[in-house]
Amino acid sequence: MYRPDPIDEAYIFTNGLILSSTDLKGIITYANRKFCTIAGYDKSELIGKNHNIIRHPDMPKAAFKEVWDSIQAGKDWSGLVKNLRKDGRYYWVYSHISPIYNDGELTGYSAARRPATDNEVSEILPVYADLLEKESN
Numbered sequence: 001m002y003r004p005d006p007i008d009e010a011y012i013f014t015n016g017l018i019l020s021s022t023d024l025k026g027i028i029t030y031a032n033r034k035f036c037t038i039a040g041y042d043k044s045e046l047i048g049k050n051h052n053i054i055r056h057p058d059m060p061k062a063a064f065k066e067v068w069d070s071i072q073a074g075k076d077w078s079g080l081v082k083n084l085r086k087d088g089r090y091y092w093v094y095s096h097i098s099p100i101y102n103d104g105e106l107t108g109y110s111a112a113r114r115p116a117t118d119n120e121v122s123e124i125l126p127v128y129a130d131l132l133e134k135e136s137n
């Protein structure tokens, strides 16, 4: 029986919020239960790891550059992200990432995501494909 490469298989995320926090370098310091379930990892496998552990190869570098440029400047970033599960399947989220301040000092970042809608995904697909193609040249 033909089975596609798992990287081409969607994992459907339908409800709830995926939450995580990182330090200033993007090392995961907090992951809620939903994050673990949807990404397919145990909490102990996520805490202390770089957040790029769930980076999908279809995501353009330019998207993450925009994320880091925004949050390091103290601004929020919102957008669509295709993430990679531990089992190789992918899931799309609409993500909101913000700086965390403690007594006025930037100490880390936090992110909240909901499932992306089909419309959001179909709108962003050509944009990311275009960026990826430019990055491969």
Ligand SMILES: Cc1cc2nc3c(=O)[nH]c(=O)nc-3n(C[C@H](O)[C@H](O)[C@H](O)COP(=O)(O)O)c2cc1C
Residues within 6 Å of the ligand: 020, 021, 022, 026, 050, 051, 052, 053, 054, 055, 056, 059, 064, 067, 081, 083, 095, 097, 098, 109, 110, 111
């Ligand atoms: C709070 C926070 C949440 C993040 N969430 C994700 C995420 O869900 N998926 C992802 O691929 N990268 C996420 N990133 C960006 C990663 O840190 C990383 O920049 C990205 O995966 C690209 O990997 P690279 O920087 O090693 O090229 C997040 C960063 C921060 C600070």
